[in-house]
Amino acid sequence: MNKLVICAYTLMTCILLNIYCFSIFAETYTEDQYENDNNYTKASFFIVNSKQQMPQIHNFHNKGDVDWVLFYGFANKIYEISAIDLANRCDVVLELYDTDGKTMMLEKPVDTQATEQPEVLPYYFDKQGLYHIKIYHYDMNIFGDNTDYKIDIQIKDGDMPTDITGVITDAISGKRMPNVFVSTDKGREDYSSAGMSNGVFHEAFVGRYYIMDHEPGSTVLSASHQNYSVFSSVIDIREVETIRFDIQMIPDLLLDFSKNSRIDLEDALYALTKVTAESFKKKDTIFFNNSISLKDIILILQLVCDKQPKYRL
Template sequence: MLPKLIKIIIISMISLSYIPVLMADTFEPNNSYETATLIYLHHYDSPYTQTIQQHDFTDKEDEDWVQFYVVKGNRYVIKAKPVESSKCDPAIEIYGPDGQQPIDNGFSDKESNGTVENIEWTASQDGLHFARFYQCIEDCSPEFGELNAYHIIFSKLGAGAAFGYISGQVFPCNEQLDFSDTNIISWAKEKIFGRSLILPGCFYFMTIESGSYELKAFSSGFFPFLESIQVEEFQTVTLNIHLDPKINDKKGDINKNDKLDIGDVIQSMKYLSR
């Protein structure tokens, strides 16, 4: 079962995906690669649509950036699809892992209001990549604001691409956990296949191709988390992540493993019984 917050996100995004909704861009601020929103792989046969994001341009200075994980050799497509009656005219640029170097042939601008823009490409390296979306302002007459929204869709091309989902909650869910410094990845055959940021409420979610993986989570001040998982097509693996904090005061760490645990209790009892 998906956590309640994830269900709410799914229901909300289903509404956003098929009905033009008069609401502000909820992904702001995302005007640079440093503040890019993480977007997940979308599969067109999927029962979930939270992988589709709705954005808009407030004015000619507004941009939307997203980030996503790609695997070398796989072919992908990213689209900007104006919602019904929208008169926005987005252009797309794709950048490599540094967020500053454009990839080869990573540009699309058909210069026509309401037209779907898309870029198809084969990943030349593993890692995070970025896409920049901005309103055409030369030789075109786009309109701005909430009434002129568009959807961003990121997909993998190729036959046999079946997807499943991984979700759960990260603990401890308190001020000890630095969201910006916490990484959750799916790992197999020496490659990363999926990545998630932490959502409000310490939830995480990722879309990933069906298969066997190691789910890893690591954050400064905590021991790494590692768990083997099997992801089936259109099924959700629910796995909560419990990160054990490293200790700063090591006076009680008798067995020298950087944490206070039952082993320290056993060792102390042995000393006391001598």
């Protein structure tokens, strides 16, 4: 009798364990490409009025998932923020926040429709700046399959100015680059952002430049930064449209002694080896063949450690 009880207990335990494991795996879903956008500092950036900007596809991939979207709003304009193409288990709620990411600009969240129905949030902005949209499911316990939706933002009254915006990255590392000087041959200029706006850090804005109210037509866009080759390209600026143009900066590789197309510790080790070897011959630890110096080695180590170089290449 005891054996039967033990067997029954063991069987029940196995069944419950299998059910639990199945539920764990069943509730593991693929996150959308904009994760981790669960707070306003990590919001994805939406370029309004650009033909290159398609509606962003999001989902609620886990319990309590929240998505944030960041966009630049101009003064004296009505914008229409829409959640569209909702899947059959999706019921979104929209909230609009001011440039600080904390002050809600609506009396209450927008949730006028049922599951699978679009939500629309029109709003008139009396000042320009970076604004935030918070999106979450009406029932925070619902997530996973068929919770997809799209976010779109459109200007609804009058024409938008003609702007140029994009993200500047290091062509080798792919890292976003702040403080890059960007200009056009029409006298317009900007510096790529370090991510701060009105005292708020936005991860999606790091490395982004924004040249506003540019005249239409062909223009030469240039970018320059210390220790990088100057970037230059001719682009066509269309009237009343925001042009997205990302820039990759190619670093000057004068210190690439190991010839591996990047500056890293191999170059420092190579240079140290050469300088040390030459010092035994010439009793001189400063220069090697008038091309490698201790200053070069220090600069390499600073670059590898992501510190501000003290010397210009």
